[in-house]
Amino acid sequence: MKKRLTPGGVLLTFATVVLAVTFLVPVLWSLAVSLHHEGQTMSNVFDWFLPPYTLENYPTVLLRSGVWVWFVNSLIIAIVSTALTLLVTPMAAYAVARIKFKGATFFYIFMILGLMVPGEATITSLFVTANWMHLINTYAGLILPGIAASMNFIIITAFIKQLPNELTEAATVDGAGHWRIYWSLVLPLSKTILLTVGILTFTGSWNNYLWPLLATMTADMFTLPIGIPTFASTYTVDYVLPMTANMVASLPMIVLFVIFQRYIVKGVSLTGIKG
């Protein structure tokens, strides 16, 4: 890319910025709404970006309602889901990628078949299964179905496979067993890829909608995506508090995105774009 300034180039850069800001308007606007007093005028769109500002909606939303409970539920579920995913998936990936046993290919293919199963198409039977196991309206029911994901397994397997063979061979010669090699060599070397998978799992769990909608029955088990619509519908007249609740659900994800941007972008490209 040439960096010379041409009128056309400046114009396109300007257009890019305008379009990008346009894309952010709904988010900026929600943020602006959440930072204003209830009942403040909004006859003009631009009023929303003018003072007086206030932070008091945030404690109000968190204290006056179930939002705090849903926030904690979302957090617990996202953290435990991420931890379990990172515990279970790399182990399976290591076995298929590095342990030489008959049937490795069979297990590999079996474990990626899940890619062909769209969750939306088995939602009724997943409910039947979970119901039969008494997992409906429990944390376990919200967490466990999402843990063993084929996609994560593929990403990590591909990564472990391309680690240099010499490393593990040297360790084997030194008498290290599989557990030792996995724990002290492969896992540390896979830190970046695990971080990528972990962030995608966390955000995926935080934003998950369909399954928690079915698997939660009582408001104390709701996650934020399930609770927010019920919260919003009880405040039909004023939108300041629902907007604040929206921001409570969104700000952690936006901050996470800003901090871990490059891992998220990498994750997207890892999941099939490369070629």
Add this chain to the structure above:
Amino acid sequence: MKLLNRRELAIAGARQAQRRPARRRRPQSHQTTSRNRRELTTALVFMAPFLLLYTVFTIWPVFQAMWVSLSKWSLTGSQGFVGLANYAKALDDKYFWAALGNTVKFTIITVPTMMVVAVLVALLANRASRVRAFARSAFYIPSVLTVSVISYISRFMASPHTGFINHFLHDIGLLPADVEPQWLLGPRLAWVTLAGTTVWWTIGFAMLLYLAALQEIPDDVYEAASIDGASKGRQLFSITLPLMSRTHWLVFLLQVIACFKVFGQVQLITGGGPAGSTTSLVLYIYQTGFGKDNLGYASAMSFALFLILLVFSLLQLRVQTRSEK
């Protein structure tokens, strides 16, 4: 449910990983059986937790779904085997066909819009190097929000009299002051709202795909073209867009798959209305299964969805495989 979710993207990745050349194996002959067995045991121990969860929550439900779809089944359990009755019912159910039709409509409206906007946004974000990072973030940030949030924002922004959009259109003079569009009350505008929200929400993934593709086009192709006197516009249509044909196909198929699974934003923005005109297939399955407590019938309709998605998934695998050759 996102328009471009990781699972679909991953099918491509699966293919790629699968095609990786097999690692050289040591000759088996001098390995003892006991060693083989020990390795197998170790491998099984390593795989056990994943395999267990995967089998119970991903593979088993497929088989369970077959059984449920052949039964009269409510939330409290099976009430007996009914054979193919649920499937026959679907063929006869005008609401099922309407939901399928709506889903197709949603796909036809959303996918081309998405592709055009994604290409445009990627071209802009790729070009403007000074603001590239900002632009990429701005276009992607809607994707990190949950469907409940984007749906609420959308409903609120689109609401007449109090919403942002009508105000804005009045302010810039695009709408006469006395005209107040009801974005969710007429089928046509409801579709515009749904499609617009969806494109806004999910553009980020498609943009990242296109950005990756753009960065793979070597600079010297453009240099050669400028020497030959090709204008910028000509370069765009004769070089850039054709060279990204694989990405066009990939984005297209992934978007179609995602559109067929649309649920959250429809349920939360229009609720399937007005008068069922935006009820998508998954929403109808959800309403049938959990609203009307008819899981058997819902499962039968799910299989229709499953088959449609399978066709597009296989097409997508083909695109992926061909490009690797």
